[in-house]
Amino acid sequence: MINIGEIKKSLLSALWFMLLTFPIMVIRVNTIDHTIQWRWERLVWVGGAVFILSFAWRYLLRRRQASARQTVMDIQTRGLVSHLLQRPREIFQTPSVRRPAMGLALVFLLALPLIFSWNRTILMTNVLIYVVLGLGLNIVVGLAGLLNLGYAAFFAVGAYSYALLNHHFGLGFWTVLPIGAGLGALFGILLALPVLRLRGDYLAIVTLGFGEIIRLMLENWNDFSFGPSGIDNIAPPGLFGLSLTLQQTHTFIYYLMIALTTLTVVVVRRLENSRVGRAWVALREDEIACQAMGIDKTKAKLSAFALGSTWAGTAGVVFAAKQKFINPYSFTIWESIMILCIVVLGGMGSIPGVMIGGLIMVLLPELLKEYADYRWLLFGAILVLMMVFRPGGIISDVRKAYAFEAEEEEPHHG
């Protein structure tokens, strides 16, 4: 596998990258103190790293090309990596493994606050909030194929609706939960209505703009949102009038989130297999063909946005209740991109994928706090690498196979 040609190629890449990164990696000019720092050792690191990585890169590219040529079902001839990734799913799909495994996972999740500390409970609550957000965004991006770069705005709508209604009118958590969900859906439709005609990239940039508009409103419109200083002392969710300590409240919210996540999974799974769910997938695969088949494009898009943002609104209400304090900084474009990363990393369109994505994206930075500075660098690299080598994510959508069958069945119905 490794021959002279390969080594030559890698050497060339290494040299190229050494040249490319030379000014930024090696020289550090400080125009404030008028000093120049030369960091030659970095050149060696870059060269070495690129030399090794370029082998991996070319190997993976070749593999990708090879697998693209093969038929989908031909597992035997697939390479080692996808083989290993393929196996767990097959094992997991056999009911005798699946049920006990799911049961165990559920028991573990339920017992978590009893075993672990307050901090771990909060952390898992965060994971669950992001999983719900990811599942919601997954409806829009993964299923319907509409890139939404302003998803955090709907999250903000939920959070602020609870914070404000609670602050001004003293409304309780349980009253606002459906209101927040409803407002999320409403804003989803408000955004979707004008952008229905837009496709792909334009849609992405408009949703990005929409997200920024919402954030700027929250920052600027002090009379309404209290501006950048945020809203304090948001009431915790009530539990039959019991007075709970903060820790108990957090534990309660954790269980609430488990219930909400379960609900989300059930609903999304139902949606996926419903008429409208199939319409979304059709929309994603080919908009024109989908229209030709008589699917109401407008309705499908509107429902995708509305249902997707409902979850963000709901999660927002819980987030505000958990935080007790919110300000606009929690809802920036980077939040939207982080949720997008969860969906992409886990696998667009796949529910377990999004769950794993949420786990990784929330827990990994927490575990690798010493490397917190490298977090966004890593996220960026992951996005690129995932797109190039595994666009389907860690767990790619199984639906593809399903859609394949359906395609063959279709003529009989029609």
Add this chain to the structure above:
Amino acid sequence: MNFDYFFQLFLGGLTRGSIYALIALGYTMVYGIIELINFAHGEIYMIGAFTALIVIGVLTFAGWNGTAVLVIAAIVAMLYAAAYGWTMEKIAYKPLRKAPRLSALLSAIGMSLFLQNYVRLAQTANFLPFPNLIPDFAFLKPAARFIRPSEIVIYATTAIVMAGLTLLIKFTRMGKAMRATAQDREMAQLLGVDVDRVISTTFVLGSATAALGGVLIASHVGQINFYIGFLAGIKAFVAAVLGGIGSLPGAVLGSLVLGWTESFFTGYVSSDYEDAFAFLFLVLILIFRPSGILGRKAMEKV
């Protein structure tokens, strides 16, 4: 209405617009050819500015000064930015030619994140002052209240770059190949156009333009950090869409319209919602004239 004030806002808008235009030109070229929102374009602009800052630092340290330093720095910055653009295309976009456009867009977002943080970690997160090496033109002295030398240079560069790129696309062989690729990539390939080379060239040209913009804008603003590319890139994209994406004069016109809109909005209404208004404007344009001011209506290829 106070005409003096109006005129100043007009000039401010012109400057802003020309700044957006320098970035938007490259954006629109890349989009025109491969229909990809190159999110990392703003980062290339930032890298251009950083490279220039480093070159200027090294040269001044070696005892050089004056406009020559700026010219050398700009040339090096353009070369490096072109190299970054070329490499970026090879890594993040070329393998995704046949993939859905969503994948390429996500890859572009990833690239943008990566480059931002690469510069932040390799250099610094703080703002660095960027020396102003644009000479004080003597003929501008009387108008100092209205216009600064850096602004004149930015206007002139924008006009020259736009004209140069337009001529290149209209009259050279490569330009013809670019137009062919933009119209129908597969067909162009069948007719013997080296599509890979065309796309690489587009990235190289677009990136070099962005770097030139980076150097001039940094000289004008006087400071840079790793984050300057993000907002500028998004604004430039908005401008390109306004003008009709894929069209070079459209990009400049869209940028100017956006610059004036922001300037007058700040001047007569409020800068609180300056960005919000810019985005709102984009949404309105896309609803009522999705192809932009100068763009032609795109035919959907089935």
Add this chain to the structure above:
Amino acid sequence: MKNRWIGGRSIPKILALAVIVATACIMAGCAQKQDASKTQKAQALPPIKIAVVGSHSGDLASYGIPTVRAAELVVAQRNSVCGVNGRKVELIIEDDVCKPEIATNSATKVVGEGAQAVLGHICSGATKAALGIYKESKIVTMSPSATNPALTQSGEYPNFFRTIAADDAQAKLEVAFVLDVLKAKKIAVLHDKGDYGKGLAEFAKRFVEADSRGEVVLFEGITPGAVDYSAIVNKINQAGAEAVIYGGYHPEASKIVAQMRKKAMTTLFISDDGVKDDTFIKVAGEYAEGVYATGPVDTTQNPIAIEAIAAHKAKYGEEPGAFYLNAYAAILALINAFEKSCSTNYDDLVNALRSEWVATPLGIIKFDARGDAIGVGFAMYQVQSGKYVEVR
């Protein structure tokens, strides 16, 4: 098939596991040895645990790191003698990246690790989000930098203290200076839309409006990171403002000042602690000349401050960063409270903080009933020949 797969994979897996276990054992062994040598000195008493929470990574790291350094320097010095009442001080360092949702995380984490006092957080928003948790866990919290007035004035957080004056004090000083000393009548108030800048600007606006001598002719937020501020600068000119009060940080301030001066505008520019930073002068260069900014009362002649700065230079080879002296004062105050109260009990600590004076780099301070430090204030500075000079 299944077995073969597991079997095929198990060899490298076991090997990898073995390597990991081996390394872990070696590392644990080292740690034990180190611990043993430490504990010999510290006798049997458990250490006092103080958490240091703030932004230690990301774009706001430069505001959080100096606090960690201050705490480490003071604690190392303390532990090298006899600690606090014979007990060592142990620091628990947590990063909250200034985000509220991470801050609650960090707060519960340090509570879980048994922190008896917290030095932090750095940003007001993160502090607000975390304070509820500390309040319930009865942990004294002292911030070197959270200036939001509500933190102490709302009365919600009896466990909160700070060694920095609140925004309203700073705004009051700025407005008084503009009206009394500079005698400007038409004032433009600008801010960067941020928590700190906007809060300050709003107070400034309120104080100007309350005074019959001045008039707010413009109140606006600028967009941080914009390529050009000529429109807002023209607007200042158009409004006929004699002075600009700006709430925010130095990158935007230097752009606005430079653009004003390049347009030959001589409008006075008064800003805040976020601008009273030498970086501002270096970035804005000649245009910085004459700019006013409020900052903590100059205590660099205070012997403890001299010592603190010298210690920082000795260890890190550079001048300390933002809030370093405030953090130094805070950790000294906390340690003093532990020492004087001879206790780690919450009520005793709060009492000690409110009643015992302590010598810090900021002067001799104690805390009032709301948690603000008595004896910590702001002074006005002006850039004169490339340096901030206190104006009296």
